[in-house]
Amino acid sequence: xxxxxxxxxxxxxxxxxxxxxxxxxxxxxxxxxxxxxxxxxxxxxxxxxxxxxxxxxxxxxxxxxxxxxxxxxxxxxxxxxxxxxxxxxxxxxxxxxxxxxxxxxxxxxxxxxxxxxxxxxxxxxxxxxxxxxx
Amino acid sequence: xxxxxxxxxxxxxxxxxxxxxxxxxxxxxxxxxxxxxxxxxxxxxxxxxxxxxxxxxxxxxxxxxxxxxxxxxxxxxxxxxxxxxxxxxxxxxxxxxxxxxxxxxxxxxxxxxxxxxxxxxxxxxxxxxxxxxxxxxxxxxxxxxxxxxxxxxxxxxxxxxxxxxxxxxxxxxxxxxxxxxxxxxxxxxxxxxxxxxxxxxxxxxxxxxxxxxxxxxxxxxxxxxxxxxxxxxxxxxxxxxxxxxxxxxxxx
Amino acid sequence: xxxxxxxxxxxxxxxxxxxxxxxxxxxxxxxxxxxxxxxxxxxxxxxxxxxxxxxxxxxxxxxxxxxxxxxxxxxxxxxxxxxxxxxxxxxxxxxxxxxxxxxxxxxxxxxxxxxx
Numbered sequence: 001x002x003x004x005x006x007x008x009x010x011x012x013x014x015x016x017x018x019x020x021x022x023x024x025x026x027x028x029x030x031x032x033x034x035x036x037x038x039x040x041x042x043x044x045x046x047x048x049x050x051x052x053x054x055x056x057x058x059x060x061x062x063x064x065x066x067x068x069x070x071x072x073x074x075x076x077x078x079x080x081x082x083x084x085x086x087x088x089x090x091x092x093x094x095x096x097x098x099x100x101x102x103x104x105x106x107x108x109x110x111x112x113x114x115x116x117x118x119x120x121x122x123x124x125x126x127x128x129x130x131x132x133x134x
Numbered sequence: 135x136x137x138x139x140x141x142x143x144x145x146x147x148x149x150x151x152x153x154x155x156x157x158x159x160x161x162x163x164x165x166x167x168x169x170x171x172x173x174x175x176x177x178x179x180x181x182x183x184x185x186x187x188x189x190x191x192x193x194x195x196x197x198x199x200x201x202x203x204x205x206x207x208x209x210x211x212x213x214x215x216x217x218x219x220x221x222x223x224x225x226x227x228x229x230x231x232x233x234x235x236x237x238x239x240x241x242x243x244x245x246x247x248x249x250x251x252x253x254x255x256x257x258x259x260x261x262x263x264x265x266x267x268x269x270x271x272x273x274x275x276x277x278x279x280x281x282x283x284x285x286x287x288x289x290x291x292x293x294x295x296x297x298x299x300x301x302x303x304x305x306x307x308x309x310x311x312x313x314x315x316x317x318x319x320x321x322x323x324x325x326x327x328x329x330x331x332x333x334x335x336x337x338x339x340x341x342x343x344x345x346x347x348x349x350x351x352x353x354x355x356x357x358x359x360x361x362x363x364x365x366x367x368x369x370x371x372x373x374x375x376x377x378x379x380x381x382x383x384x385x386x
Numbered sequence: 387x388x389x390x391x392x393x394x395x396x397x398x399x400x401x402x403x404x405x406x407x408x409x410x411x412x413x414x415x416x417x418x419x420x421x422x423x424x425x426x427x428x429x430x431x432x433x434x435x436x437x438x439x440x441x442x443x444x445x446x447x448x449x450x451x452x453x454x455x456x457x458x459x460x461x462x463x464x465x466x467x468x469x470x471x472x473x474x475x476x477x478x479x480x481x482x483x484x485x486x487x488x489x490x491x492x493x494x495x496x497x498x499x500x501x502x
Contacts, residue, residue, distance in 0.1 A: 009154040010237035010245050015302045020470060023210065026299060029347045033466045039406045040459025042414055043452045047495055049417055050448065053439060054502040057432040064430070067422035076418030083410040090407040093346060094400070097365035099281075106280070116407075124412035131416050131438065132429045303469055342392035345465045369400075372393035 032089045038082035041075075091116040143169040145224050147178055149190065150231040152238045160238065162229075163187070169224055176204055176215040179230070179242075192242035199355055202291030206242055207231040212296035212353045234296040235305075249292055252308050255334050256316035261327025278323040285318035285363050287356040294350035294360050306339040310350035310360035313341055317363040320370075332371065341367045395461045395485065402458025405451055413451075436502070445499045453492040460488035 016022070020030045052063035066072060095112040144166050152160040165182050176194055183190050194204040197216045204215040209229050220228070236244035266272065294310035301307050316331045335341050344364045351361040421430045428434075438444060464484040467473050473480055 008239045008245060010239055011152050011154070011160055012237050013234070015235075017472065019299055019302060025349050025352060026347070029299075029349075030466070030470060033345070033462055033470075036459045036462035036466075039402075039410060039455050040463070042410060042418075043406075043455035043459075044491070046413065046417060046448075047452050047491070047498060049421075050439065050502055051498045053432075053436060054498055057426070060432050060435070061426045064422055064426050067418065072418070072422070076414055080411060080414045080418070083406065083414055086403070087407040087411060090403050093348070093365075094404065094407075096359075096362040097369045097400075099362070099366055101281070120408050120411075123408050127409065127412045128416065132420065299469065303472060336390070336393075338390055342390050342396070345469065368393075368396060372397050375393040376397070 032085065035082040035086040035089075038079040039086060042079045042083065045075075045079075087120060091120070143224075145169040145178070145220055146227045147175075147182070148227055148229045149179070149182070149242070150238075151190075151241055152232075153189070153240060169220060171221050173220045174216050175206070175208055175213075175218040175220065175228060175230060178220060178228070179215060190242070191240045200289060202289035205233045205291045205293050205296065207234055207296065212293040214291060214293070214355050217355060233292055235298070235302045236292070236295070244292075246292060248305065249290075249295060249309070249311070252312045253290075253315060255308065256312050256319075257327050257330050257334075258315045258319060260319065260322060260325045261330060262324065263326065272324045274323055281323070282318045282321035285314045285321070285358055285360075288314060288318075288358045288360075289356050291355060293353045293355065297349035297353040299347055299349070300343050300345065304339065304343055307343040308334070308340055310344075310364065311358075313344075313367055314358050314360040314363040317367055320367075332374065335367055336371050336375070341371060344368075395457070398454065398457035399461035402454035402456070405454050406458055409451055410455070439502055445502070449495055449499050452495045453488075456488040456491040456495075457485075460484040 020026045049063055049067075052059045067076075091113050095109060095116070098112075100107040100112065145168075146164060146166050148162045148164050150160060151163045165186055167178055167181050167186070170177070174197075176197055179190065179192055180194075183192075192204070192206070192215075194216065195201040196203070199214055199217045202214070205212060206215045207213075207230070208215065208218045209223065210231075212233060215230070230242065232238045232242045232244045236246060236248070239245045260272075288311055290311065292311070295301050298307070298310060301309055313335060316335055319325045320328050320331060341364055344361075346361060346365060348361045351359045354360060424430050426432055439448065461484070464477075464481050467480050467484075468477055
């Protein structure tokens with residue numbers, strides 16, 4: 001006749017609704033995730049620009065005029081900040097998904113990050129040149 | 135031993151108490167103890183247990199960061215109490231709570247049944263059809279060892295589960311340590327169990343619940359980098375699924 | 387329960403994230419600031435931009451960037467809603483709304499880029 005096993009009376013601490021405000025890591029995570037709204041939002045604006053192009057020179061010129069509105073400029077400024085933050089965090093994190101190995105040794109993370117920034121810089125310059133050369 | 139003329143310095147700890155037999159709800163109890171520069175939080179808790187309050191319940195063992203027993207929330211951050219130095223907090227108060235996202239059994243002791251149930255689910259052993267070589271062992275080069283060594287350093291301290299907001303919101307998520315452990319075997323040249331583990335990792339509440347918050351890697355005391363293990367698992371599982379889709383006849 | 391379809395959305399998310407990380411900042415500067423500042427003249431004259439955009443390679447690249455950006459948003463935003471607003475119970479309508487919007491956006495992008 002052994003003693004009956006008693007179940008523990010455990011206490012479950014509730015998860016706060018605003019859990020993301022609990023520490024800096026969580027808050028930055030949410031900011032990072034929300035950059036996707038501006039990545040998608042800008043893609044939409046780009047699509048609208050292309051549509052105005054398809055609709056003819058008048059609609060294109062009109063669209064460029066709306067891009068000069070304060071609301072549009074503010075949107076693009078915020079979108080730029082979001083896109084840059086997305087790029088910085090993406091280059092830091094995406095390489096972790098690929099454990100690149102050359103000749104049996106792991107390629108140092110810093111090298112992969114640097115390569116990403118180099119590609120980013122090169123592509124940005126190339127795009128600017130492509131579009132802006134008169 | 136105190137130097138002559140040195141004033142007594144003290145530090146205050148606010149410790150989470152939960153004593154189900156005596157009180158249904160938890161509370162905090164404050165203790166003021168002598169401050170020693172070379173003490174860690176575990177030393178402070180041991181002092182409290184020895185001299186001030188013998189009823190305090192907590193887990194600890196090696197007191198040097200290898201056993202994984204003494205994980206606690208210290209000022210809201212999951213840490214090994216044997217690795218949290220008082221001098222990093224002094225003269226502020228130190229708040230000590232049980233590891234987040236686990237039910238509390240008593241004071242600083244958590245019920246870790248969920249973690250223990252999840253580990254064996256990923257088949258954390260070398261899966262092989264053939265028998266081991268007689269009177270010898272499986273050979274492995276340093277390069278082959280290097281592929282999985284980092285993921286084998288886990289001390290099962292559960293700090294990553296305490297840090298993971300996905301696990302907080304979804305207790306069915308298999309979690310960082312379990313996935314890192316699975317990767318440790320998937321990347322082991324001696325192992326042939328990848329397909330078995332795919333069924334667990336690729337299932338609901340497996341790797342796909344993770345959104346790469348990354349806090350697990352930040353708090354890991356053994357530098358396992360479970361977040362990296364999970365992202366690698368995602369990439370390899372996604373590519374496997376695409377391959378399955380394109381070549382359905384190819385499944386052996 | 388059937389195997390999760392997450393891997394495929396995740397691959398689209400990852401591709402979109404990579405493309406956006408490399409190209410979006412420069413494009414925002416070009417179309418959001420340079421173009422309105424310079425106006426429909428010079429580098430941004432209608433005829434010039436039309437020639438640039440109607441190049442078949444450019445069409446494909448623009449379609450890729452726009453569509454993948456939509457899928458990147460859909461996957462990430464879906465999880466943000468499910469975790470941030472603890473909407474995990476409602477994950478089916480949330481997922482359908484997000485991926486559905488991305489698919490609709492992709493179809494629209496194809497239509498516009500074919501018409502240009």
